[in-house]
Amino acid sequence: MSQATFDDDDLFGEAADEMREEVEEHLDAARAQLPEPDEVWETDADNVLGVLNGLKSALDVGDAAEELRQAKKSYVVGERADAFDGDDDLGAEIDEVAALVEDLEDAAENVGDLTGTVPQIRGALQEVEATADGGRDAPDDAENDAEDDADEE
Secondary structure (H helix, E strand, O other): OOOOOOOHHHHHHHHHHHHHHHHHHHHHHHHHHOOOHHHHHOOOOOOHHHHHHHHHHHOOOOOHHHHHHHHHHHHHHHHHOOOOOOOHHHHHHHHHHHHHHHHHHHHHHHHHHHHHHHHHHHHHHHHHHHHHHHHHHHHHHHHHHHHHHHHHO
16 A cells, blocks of 8 residues: 655645646636637628628637636636746736737627627618719709799799
């Protein structure tokens, strides 16, 4: 039967290794949830609204934000316990993924705004076009009405 060691330093080292693995697993899971580059770039939509809707879907980060949150929680606990021996690489990786998730969420919000705005702009332009077409006819009609009124006098 092997004798387990219960030395505080050994246990702390094991816990630190497990914590690092946990952070890396959550970080890998967050990266896996990010959209593929081609999903964000390529489209087969027939119009701008289709492109925007496709882009908004492609920018969805899924559970990446939650996985990143879990990675950060474990990292903060480990960092405060000095479990990572000043290893800044893991913190930098978390920051890099966090910045990318934030950029994707911001872009999705902007695309969402455009998805609502573009149809309104199109509708307003259609109204202006209809008014302009009607407006060109209106003076002729007004002139004809004025001539008809003058003929009746």
